[in-house]
Amino acid sequence: MILKANITEALRSLVSAKQRTILALIGIVIGIGSVIGMVSIGSIVQNEALKQFKDMGVDIATVRKDSGEKGSEMALKDILGLKGRGDVTEVAPYLTSGTEYGSGSKKMFMEQMGVTESFFDLNKIVMKRGRRITDLDAYRYFCVIGTETEQFLNSAGTPDPIGSRIALGDRIYTIVGVMGAVSEGGMRPYGINRSVITHITTGTRSFQSKEINTFMVRLAGLKAAPEVKAEFQDYFEKKSNGLRVSVNTAEELIASMKKQMQLFSLLLGAIGSIALIVGGIGVMNVMLISVTERRKEIGLRRALGAQQMDIQAQFIIESVTLCLAGGIIGIFLGIGVSLVFAKLSKWEFLVSYGSIALGFGVATAVGIFFGYYPARQAARLDPIKALRS
Amino acid sequence: MLKIIDVHKNYAVGPTEVKVLKGISMEVGKGELLAVIGASGSGKSTLMHMIGLLEQPTSGDYFIEGEKISYDNDRVLSTIRNRKIGFVFQQYHLLPRLTALDNVGVPLVYRGMREPEIKEKSMVFLKKVEMEDRARHRPNEMSGGQQQRVAVARALVGNPSIVLADEPTGALDTRTGQEIMNLFRKLNEEEGITIIVITHDHKIAAQCKRQVEMVDGVIVQSSESRVQS
Ligand SMILES: Nc1ncnc2c1ncn2[C@@H]1O[C@H](COP(=O)(O)OP(=O)(O)OP(=O)(O)O)[C@@H](O)[C@H]1O
Numbered sequence: 001m002i003l004k005a006n007i008t009e010a011l012r013s014l015v016s017a018k019q020r021t022i023l024a025l026i027g028i029v030i031g032i033g034s035v036i037g038m039v040s041i042g043s044i045v046q047n048e049a050l051k052q053f054k055d056m057g058v059d060i061a062t063v064r065k066d067s068g069e070k071g072s073e074m075a076l077k078d079i080l081g082l083k084g085r086g087d088v089t090e091v092a093p094y095l096t097s098g099t100e101y102g103s104g105s106k107k108m109f110m111e112q113m114g115v116t117e118s119f120f121d122l123n124k125i126v127m128k129r130g131r132r133i134t135d136l137d138a139y140r141y142f143c144v145i146g147t148e149t150e151q152f153l154n155s156a157g158t159p160d161p162i163g164s165r166i167a168l169g170d171r172i173y174t175i176v177g178v179m180g181a182v183s184e185g186g187m188r189p190y191g192i193n194r195s196v197i198t199h200i201t202t203g204t205r206s207f208q209s210k211e212i213n214t215f216m217v218r219l220a221g222l223k224a225a226p227e228v229k230a231e232f233q234d235y236f237e238k239k240s241n242g243l244r245v246s247v248n249t250a251e252e253l254i255a256s257m258k259k260q261m262q263l264f265s266l267l268l269g270a271i272g273s274i275a276l277i278v279g280g281i282g283v284m285n286v287m288l289i290s291v292t293e294r295r296k297e298i299g300l301r302r303a304l305g306a307q308q309m310d311i312q313a314q315f316i317i318e319s320v321t322l323c324l325a326g327g328i329i330g331i332f333l334g335i336g337v338s339l340v341f342a343k344l345s346k347w348e349f350l351v352s353y354g355s356i357a358l359g360f361g362v363a364t365a366v367g368i369f370f371g372y373y374p375a376r377q378a379a380r381l382d383p384i385k386a387l388r389s
Numbered sequence: 390m391l392k393i394i395d396v397h398k399n400y401a402v403g404p405t406e407v408k409v410l411k412g413i414s415m416e417v418g419k420g421e422l423l424a425v426i427g428a429s430g431s432g433k434s435t436l437m438h439m440i441g442l443l444e445q446p447t448s449g450d451y452f453i454e455g456e457k458i459s460y461d462n463d464r465v466l467s468t469i470r471n472r473k474i475g476f477v478f479q480q481y482h483l484l485p486r487l488t489a490l491d492n493v494g495v496p497l498v499y500r501g502m503r504e505p506e507i508k509e510k511s512m513v514f515l516k517k518v519e520m521e522d523r524a525r526h527r528p529n530e531m532s533g534g535q536q537q538r539v540a541v542a543r544a545l546v547g548n549p550s551i552v553l554a555d556e557p558t559g560a561l562d563t564r565t566g567q568e569i570m571n572l573f574r575k576l577n578e579e580e581g582i583t584i585i586v587i588t589h590d591h592k593i594a595a596q597c598k599r600q601v602e603m604v605d606g607v608i609v610q611s612s613e614s615r616v617q618s
């Protein structure tokens with residue numbers, strides 16, 4: 001019952017000192033807001049990154065030719081020849097080249113890619129409409145397009161692009177399919193959604209850059225990157241004099257992503273903690289003023305039978321109430337920030353309920369920690385001196 | 390009911406000691422209406438704070454209802470204060486944010502009583518001081534006399550053994566002061582409540598059954614009143 005009376009009293013007191021309460025809240029709001037924002041954004045990023053690996057699998061590696069080596073090239077037949085050797089179950093070489101399409105205000109930067117049929121399997125690309133590029137399309141001017149490319153063509157006056165033609169550079173391609181949207185980043189090459197994809201042999205003829213320097217492989221089992229690298233290095237050194245390659249495995253990428261996430265969390269955590277400490281000191285300051293202003297009240301309550309513990313509880317509850325009020329606003333702020341972040345980066349928005357619980361927990365902890373000292377001061381006041389003040 | 394034996398109280402002011410109470414012994418019986426008079430600075434308030442357990446004597450013994458007070462436990466002292474003592478101050482000391490009703494209930498909050506019961510009891514005592522129609526008013530919406538009545542209700546609500554009033558009429562005009570005094574006399578006569586009134590107004594003191602005079606930290610004289618009405 002004392003608890004209830006204390007909470008009522010805390011609210012009364014905080015409301016009666018509005019300005020001060022609001023000022024103290026700002027720090028807490030920012031502190032809790034950044035903690036919640038950081039946890040939410042963290043989980044949004046992680047969710048997005050892992051989503052990709054969930055549908056592509058983790059038994060994938062990307063092999064790149066090291067730059068700067070003149071003269072030694074990865075030949076398409078050598079790359080394709082890898083399939084079935086050792087652990088390699090699938091090979092997908094690709095070629096990319098950027099092109100601007102359209103004119104005036106209606107312009108789009110498109111990713112031109114040359115691929116083999118296996119590219120679609122490896123990247124788990126599902127066709128929305130039409131067909132994919134097969135190896136029967138070698139040297140032919142057929143293409144498939146990504147969803148963003150389709151949207152652009154729609155807005156440029158082509159409601160159903162299948163069967164229509166698209167002129168890129170000095171070539172004209174016939175669109176035979178539209179790919180479903182895929183999430184980008186990680187092992188998947190960038191720009192699939194805004195791409196125009198032809199067969200790789202068509203690409204080497206018509207693209208600006210004609211050299212194949214990247215391919216993806218699927219491996220039969222999980223292997224460490226150095227091991228995979230050694231195998232391919234060995235293979236290409238024999239085939240093509242002095243060629244050096246570097247290898248990224250999915251596993252390695254996940255590990256480095258996790259590390260980055262940790263770093264990111266640590267950074268935001270540090271910012272959040274600093275804001276919370278600043279906010280907490282603000283709360284402590286407000287509470288100290290509140291204690292000073294209410295010395296008479298404290299003396300009176302002591303005269304009427306309040307124990308030191310009662311007074312201490314009253315002020316700690318007041319400070320916790322203050323921090324919780326800031327915490328609730330901060331939680332909304334943090335979720336709002338992560339919502340904006342998700343919208344801007346076109347990623348799936350999600351609220352982590354753990355972060356909300358964390359927000360309440362941290363707010364309460366800050367309230368108790370920074371309210372303790374002022375409350376203790378209040379409890380230790382000499383009742384008579386307090387009454388006389 | 391109260392027994393004080395050779396109580397001294399010194400305050401340290403810088404390097405020197407100020408002796409405020411210099412060996413006070415007195416007894417207050419149940420149902421008394423006692424006035425403590427004396428010049429300003431004679432130590433009346435200090436004595437009252439000592440009786441009210443807000444101040445620890447430098448030496449001497451103090452018994453309430455036969456029980457010797459020890460000053461080492463805040464919980465025990467607070468509980469005695471809460472249950473056995475009711476204070477009325479010159480400056481009323483009502484909590485400004487609380488209504489009259491809630492102000493009366495404060496001592497009961499510290500007994501862990503439930504809210505409906507607190508409100509009910511507070512209302513009974515507001516009626517006793519004829520302030521029930523001001524129950525929802527806050528202190529700044531009441532006159533001094535009205536505030537002091539609420540303060541009296543607050544002092545009584547916990548059914549204490551003794552009510553200590555430090556110049557309860559000091560901030561009021563003569564008529565309003567007299568009304569508060571009438572209230573004390575009525576409570577004392579009809580309900581047998583023990584009351585100590587501190588005052589330097591001899592007219593007020595004369596209305597009490599017994600007077601004690603303090604001069605410079607000692608009790609110099611104790612006298613029975615001619616019964617007045
Ligand atoms: N905390 C203290 N420190 C030092 N001296 C004090 C303290 N409290 C009271 N005194 C001194 O004790 C003396 C008695 O004070 P007290 O308040 O008891 O007087 P009083 O009889 O109530 O006077 P008044 O009629 O003016 O209220 C005064 O001289 C005062 O200065």
Ligand SMILES: [Mg+2]
Nearest residue numbers: 433434435555
């Ligand atoms: Mg006094």
